[in-house]
Amino acid sequence: MTVAEFFDRWLTKYAAQRVRSSTCQTYVWAGKKIREILGNVPLSRLCLLHDQRFISELAKSELSGTSIRYHCAVLKKVLGHAVKWQLIPRNPADAVDPPAKNRFEPQVLSPEEVGVLLEGCSEGFGRTKLGLWVLT
Secondary structure: OEHHHHHHHHHHHHHHHHOOHHHHHHHHHHHHHHHHHHOOOEHHHOOHHHHHHHHHHHHHOOOOHHHHHHHHHHHHHHHHHHHHOOOOOOOHHHHOOOOOOOOOOOOOOOHHHHHHHHHHOOOOHHHHHHHHHHHO
């Protein structure tokens, strides 16, 4: 059984029956990358190096650090059930450190930039809304 086959089985036999449909949809979203990167690997041969490659491949994509962490968490959860169901002896994802979360750093406009922005807006309600937005 491959990683992709097990993921599909886990999704239908376990997750779909125990979590909200919106959560299940996020598992499906993460599963696309799991299948793409690890799908053909036999579950019994999955090891730490595969998980590290998974993270490396995700890092090459345009996913944020937070999204990569989520994908790693889903993979760890899925493989945890493979251990529980005695399909593999241990979870290789337990030994992997996912990347750090992205820190949000807001960009604040200078007073001059705000003036230029407001000058570029047409008169009326749109300009008023933009002015209120800038003040908040």
